[in-house]
Amino acid sequence: MDHFQYHEGVLHAENVPLPVIADAVGTPVYVYSEATLRRHARVFREALTPAGSTHFAFAVKSNPNLAVLRVLRDEGFGADVVSIGEARRALAAGIPAADIVFSGVGKTDAEMAEAVEAGIGQFNLESEEEGIELARIAAERGLTATAALRVNPDVDAGTHDKISTGKADNKFGVPFFAAKDIFSRLAGLPGLNLRGLAVHIGSQITNLDPSRAAFAKMGGLMADLRRDGFVITHMDLGGGLGVPYREGEMLPTPAEYGAMVADVTRDWRVTLMFEPGRVITGNSGVLVSQVVRVKRGANHPFIVVDAAMNDLARPAMYDAWHDVVAVAPTGSRTTANVVGPICESSDTFAKNREMDAVQTGDLVAFRTAGAYGATMANTYNSRPLVPEVLVSGDRYAVVANRIDPATILAAEQVPDWLK
Numbered sequence: 001m002d003h004f005q006y007h008e009g010v011l012h013a014e015n016v017p018l019p020v021i022a023d024a025v026g027t028p029v030y031v032y033s034e035a036t037l038r039r040h041a042r043v044f045r046e047a048l049t050p051a052g053s054t055h056f057a058f059a060v061k062s063n064p065n066l067a068v069l070r071v072l073r074d075e076g077f078g079a080d081v082v083s084i085g086e087a088r089r090a091l092a093a094g095i096p097a098a099d100i101v102f103s104g105v106g107k108t109d110a111e112m113a114e115a116v117e118a119g120i121g122q123f124n125l126e127s128e129e130e131g132i133e134l135a136r137i138a139a140e141r142g143l144t145a146t147a148a149l150r151v152n153p154d155v156d157a158g159t160h161d162k163i164s165t166g167k168a169d170n171k172f173g174v175p176f177f178a179a180k181d182i183f184s185r186l187a188g189l190p191g192l193n194l195r196g197l198a199v200h201i202g203s204q205i206t207n208l209d210p211s212r213a214a215f216a217k218m219g220g221l222m223a224d225l226r227r228d229g230f231v232i233t234h235m236d237l238g239g240g241l242g243v244p245y246r247e248g249e250m251l252p253t254p255a256e257y258g259a260m261v262a263d264v265t266r267d268w269r270v271t272l273m274f275e276p277g278r279v280i281t282g283n284s285g286v287l288v289s290q291v292v293r294v295k296r297g298a299n300h301p302f303i304v305v306d307a308a309m310n311d312l313a314r315p316a317m318y319d320a321w322h323d324v325v326a327v328a329p330t331g332s333r334t335t336a337n338v339v340g341p342i343c344e345s346s347d348t349f350a351k352n353r354e355m356d357a358v359q360t361g362d363l364v365a366f367r368t369a370g371a372y373g374a375t376m377a378n379t380y381n382s383r384p385l386v387p388e389v390l391v392s393g394d395r396y397a398v399v400a401n402r403i404d405p406a407t408i409l410a411a412e413q414v415p416d417w418l419k
């Protein structure tokens with residue numbers, strides 16, 4: 001359920017008609033619904049409550065906007081970050097350092113040092129080498145870094161190859177067969193409080209069986225480590241729950257996910273940690289764009305919109321589907337290709353799509369664009385960086401400005417020898 005609905009024939013974000021925002025801010029523009037963010041955060045939390053003691057760290061990468069982070073902080077979420085930049089954002093949003101989990105396969109010494117000094121709550125270690133480094137950095141400062149060991153369970157999440165992370169040949173975590181030995185070596189290091197294990201097998205997971213299998217494997221490893229005398233108090237089960245991208249698509253619900261987790265983990269006696277991203281933010285945002293023109297094609301017309309792959313990269317990168325709807329539909333339908341202005345064919349949002357008929361100047365909305373949308377935007381083709389707006393009831397505010405190409409040009413210079 002989200003709060004993007006048609007009222008009197010016009011698509012609204014909560015109580016604000018999208019054309020009002022498009023007129024005031026221009027297009028393309030991302031629009032988020034605060035009520036939807038809050039609803040998704042609560043639904044997810046409530047679904048996992050039966051599983052016992054829990055900690056929720058919002059995956060900042062899915063939507064790092066400061067205002068979005070503030071909403072999630074209000075909902076009691078910590079943050080899962082993968083760079084010091086994301087950690088600084090989470091802190092700037094008022095998320096306590098103790099509630100931040102630092103994931104990521106390439107944490108640098110400088111990042112770890114800053115994070116240790118800031119009192120980051122948990123480091124999810126991706127390798128033995130990283131654990132040794134972190135222990136040294138913390139010990140040198142007279143501090144102890146709290147950590148979990150990320151294990152690669154070698155389970156296929158059944159998602160797109162580019163967003164799968166739990167197969168043996170993916171770069172994430174330590175190999176399952178080596179995890180016990182690595183854990184025992186790291187557990188004794190001064191400067192490190194290794195308190196648990198972490199797993200994350202991929203994103204946009206649409207079937208619960210792979211997660212169940214991965215969690216069961218992790219439970220076995222935990223029991224094994226406990227038999228050897230290690231104390232495990234925290235198990236981080238990552239994020240990954242998928243969301244419907246097409247109207248009418250049926251996916252496992254947070255409640256079903258919660259029931260599965262409660263079942264697999266019922267004897268674990270730990271604090272369960274979660275790192276949801278997309279399931280909170282995905283359907284909380286749309287990308288609003290204006291039709292530049294409709295041009296004839298060999299088979300179907302091309303609807304050229306003013307958003308492009310630099311604003312919403314998912315279709316170009318993962319062949320991802322986003323529903324495209326008219327903001328003020330007339331009732332007539334068409335079959336068309338929806339494309340952006342960038343000079344490559346990957347700048348295609350929809351092919352041979354049966355959709356609302358639109359004309360030059362009309363507004364369209366790309367649905368389910370709140371996760372991995374603005375955060376992956378760039379300025380390819382010297383286009384502006386897309387702005388973001390947050391709606392709350394009757395109110396809206398620009399929460400990220402459009403960054404003009406001139407600002408980027410101003411950060412470039414011609415070296416002396418070319419002057």
Ligand code: LLP
Binds near residue numbers: 080241
């Ligand atoms: N935790 C870790 C360690 C992760 O790597 C990720 C996502 C998450 C949590 C959050 O996963 P979520 O709940 O959002 O599925 N750009 C891609 C998705 C990349 C996901 C990367 N990792 C896309 O647009 O589909």
